[in-house]
Amino acid sequence: MKLIDCNACIGYDTVNRRIVNHENYPVYERVKQAKDAAELLAEMDFNGIDEAVTYEQSMFDLSPDAGNKRFLADTGNYTGRLRGTIAMLPSLSDSAFATENLLDIMQKHGLVGVRAYPERNRYFLDRLTCGDVLDALCERGVPLYLTPMEGWAPIFEVMKQFPSLTVIVYNYGLWGSDRYFYPLVRNYKNLYVDTGDFQELNGIRAFVNKFGSERMLFGTNFPMDNMGGPVATLLGCRIGAEEKENIAHKNIEKLFNRMRLAR
Amino acid sequence: MEALNRSAYVKDFIANGKLTAIRVVDCHTHMDGVYGTSMPISDIDGCMRLMEEENVGSIWCAPHGDLFYPLTPNADIENYMAKYPGRVRGYFSYNPNYGELYGKNLQHVLELPGYIGLKLLPEYHRYALDGEAYREMLEFADRHSLVVLVHTWGGSAYNSPAQVQNVIKKYRNLQMIMGHSAPGECEAAINLAAKYDNVYLDLCDIHRNNGMIERMVERAGSTRILFGTDMPWYDPVYAIGSVIFSHITDTDRENILFRNAETILTKIRKQG
Numbered sequence: 001m002k003l004i005d006c007n008a009c010i011g012y013d014t015v016n017r018r019i020v021n022h023e024n025y026p027v028y029e030r031v032k033q034a035k036d037a038a039e040l041l042a043e044m045d046f047n048g049i050d051e052a053v054t055y056e057q058s059m060f061d062l063s064p065d066a067g068n069k070r071f072l073a074d075t076g077n078y079t080g081r082l083r084g085t086i087a088m089l090p091s092l093s094d095s096a097f098a099t100e101n102l103l104d105i106m107q108k109h110g111l112v113g114v115r116a117y118p119e120r121n122r123y124f125l126d127r128l129t130c131g132d133v134l135d136a137l138c139e140r141g142v143p144l145y146l147t148p149m150e151g152w153a154p155i156f157e158v159m160k161q162f163p164s165l166t167v168i169v170y171n172y173g174l175w176g177s178d179r180y181f182y183p184l185v186r187n188y189k190n191l192y193v194d195t196g197d198f199q200e201l202n203g204i205r206a207f208v209n210k211f212g213s214e215r216m217l218f219g220t221n222f223p224m225d226n227m228g229g230p231v232a233t234l235l236g237c238r239i240g241a242e243e244k245e246n247i248a249h250k251n252i253e254k255l256f257n258r259m260r261l262a263r
Numbered sequence: 264m265e266a267l268n269r270s271a272y273v274k275d276f277i278a279n280g281k282l283t284a285i286r287v288v289d290c291h292t293h294m295d296g297v298y299g300t301s302m303p304i305s306d307i308d309g310c311m312r313l314m315e316e317e318n319v320g321s322i323w324c325a326p327h328g329d330l331f332y333p334l335t336p337n338a339d340i341e342n343y344m345a346k347y348p349g350r351v352r353g354y355f356s357y358n359p360n361y362g363e364l365y366g367k368n369l370q371h372v373l374e375l376p377g378y379i380g381l382k383l384l385p386e387y388h389r390y391a392l393d394g395e396a397y398r399e400m401l402e403f404a405d406r407h408s409l410v411v412l413v414h415t416w417g418g419s420a421y422n423s424p425a426q427v428q429n430v431i432k433k434y435r436n437l438q439m440i441m442g443h444s445a446p447g448e449c450e451a452a453i454n455l456a457a458k459y460d461n462v463y464l465d466l467c468d469i470h471r472n473n474g475m476i477e478r479m480v481e482r483a484g485s486t487r488i489l490f491g492t493d494m495p496w497y498d499p500v501y502a503i504g505s506v507i508f509s510h511i512t513d514t515d516r517e518n519i520l521f522r523n524a525e526t527i528l529t530k531i532r533k534q535g
Contacts, residue, residue: 002264019446019472022299027417027446032474047508048266048277174468174497176301199471199497202313206303223473228268228508229501236280236500238316 003231004051004249006217007145007170007194009033009224010040010077011057011070019224020149020197022173031223033057037076040222044081047227049220051081053112053252055145059087060117065096072109083256085113085145089121090129099136100263106142107261113143113168119150125158138164141258143192147171152180159188166255170194171221176203185211192255195247196221196230204237204247213243217252272507272516282503285517286320288524289499291412291442291467291491294326294343305495307343311350319499320521321350325382325412329356336365344377352528354382354412359396360389369403373533380410380438380531385421387414392422393429401430404437408532412440412465417447424451431459438527440489444469444479456483463527466519467491470505476519477510485515489523 012033019027034040037054044052054077059067064087071077071084078084086106091098102114114137118125125146127134137144143166146155155169167190169181174197184191185207196219198204207216218234220227234247266273275284296305304313314322326339340353355372357365372378381404385392392413404411415422424445431439444464445452456464456479464479464487479488490506492499506519 021468029417029446029449029469029472029475030478031472032477045264045267046510047268048264050264174471175299176303176496178301178303197471199501200301200303201305201310201495201498202303203498225471226473226475226505226509228504228506229471230504231266231508232276232504233498233501235277236317236504238280 001235001244002249003049003218004053004252005044005049005220005222005227006053006168006252007196007219008040008052008054008222009057010037010054011035013057014061017224020171020173022175022177023148023151025173026149033223037074037082041081043222043227047231049227049231051083053085054078054082055085055087055115059115060120064089064117064121065094072105078109078111083112084109085115086111087115087117088133090123091132092129093123097133099133102133103136103140103261103263112256112259113145115145118154125154127161134158134162134165137166138162140260141166142261143168143255145170148180149173155184159184159191163188164190166190168192168194168217170196170219171224172197174199176200182210185215191215192217192251194219194221195234196225198233199229204233205239208239208243213239213246214251216247218248266508268508270507270513270516272513276503276507281316281318281500282507283318285521286318287490287499287503288521289319289322289492289494290440290489290524291465292322292324292494294324294495295328295339297327297331300496302495307346307351310495311347314499317499317503321352322494323352323354323379323410323412325354325356330358330382330384330387333358333361333364336361337368337371341371341375344375348377351377353378354380354410356382356384357400358388359394362396366399372409373407379528380404380412383411383413385414385426386416386419389421391420392426401434401437405434406436408436408438408530410438410440410527410531412442415441415443415445415452417445417449424448424455427455427462431455431462435461437461438530439463440465442491443467449475453479453482456487463523464488465491466502466505467493470502476506480511480515485511485518486523488519490520
């Protein structure tokens, strides 16, 4: 089965490494990281993963601006079997992140998503602060990657204000989070769940039985998670073959095809 | 694409959607609901059905009710051991805040064949592992080479590797499993497992961290590691994937998935 990992990290964490148990509950524990694309690809090969959507850890640790530049400087990070994402900031305070610039960079480098770390960079991901960029992402079907590592309320808030936004929720920790996921998935048709942290007992089958297989994306959250756990969880899940294919690669391929970056 | 991992167990899993060649032993499970997490399945019967689907042969269990509800100490595990003999082995949960309620049935550990040892939860019970209230329990476990599953966590004032070391220096016969292997201080947990032959690392939760299993195997050896999941918190299939896809040998995988657990059971001396 073709596997596309919707969320894998390249680069070293300043602290190796903050592992999310659930929101606002981190543990710092050393993991084996991929310092570059070649190391990530080697691990993908070992685990039978065909392609991955990537980012650079420095987008979070250092700054969105510096992290983006480091990531984009090496085309190996986002070409071939890898596709890249870029981090955003509010354009009002950080003019380099104006909507047109962001979309131009994405189009130029064939990027497939945007990442926001609002708490980390001290802004609100809302209409008041980020309305211009978020309206553009809605209009163009560009996925926004959000982690609830510092709380779920900002995700609920941005979805209330931008209900058509395409959002991929990742790095949410291993504790069962259905009480957050389920209302988001039920109410917002473009919200997707990365399976990387999804360890719940019978969790994927329960999710698919309730919402269908179109709202989950295979992911690894590498290197906080190893790749083998998520691979086995999907391959061993007792759902239909077609449903597995959706989660494994078809859903994210639809997202790739739905994006309209050209102005 | 085909995985470059050439493990026979990876091939088995990919071909069958589960391990068919071996029956896994899960050394760290609970059962039933608990605050703070969502669980699509949490009851013993549902977990047994899922275990059959995933070829998990047996579990070592301390139900949440026995750990968090002091008025009926160990009623749940004794029910589950009676209902599923051989498939559910029991930890006698002990809450030091209600020592008299729990302690009065301690002889059940020797009398009921399903019991294999004790489950201690110092952080949640807010009583340090090396405190006086645990002494009688630990002496009892040491006398009979029982398994003692202790919740461990890095930086804890109750159950960090430092507290484990204080205890294990005194008790050289009990078989201590460091539950979760002290996340945040896993290196110290590995050092203890490498130093003391009656201390084991537990993969519960920590298995998912990339490279962790390889580090444990390299530093402590695969004979010091046990497969655990916290079921019904988490699905064994994820942890099985962590083990079989890791960069270790198939002998290491066998040790972790069932062989070490079997060896531990042979050391218990209830008649001693």
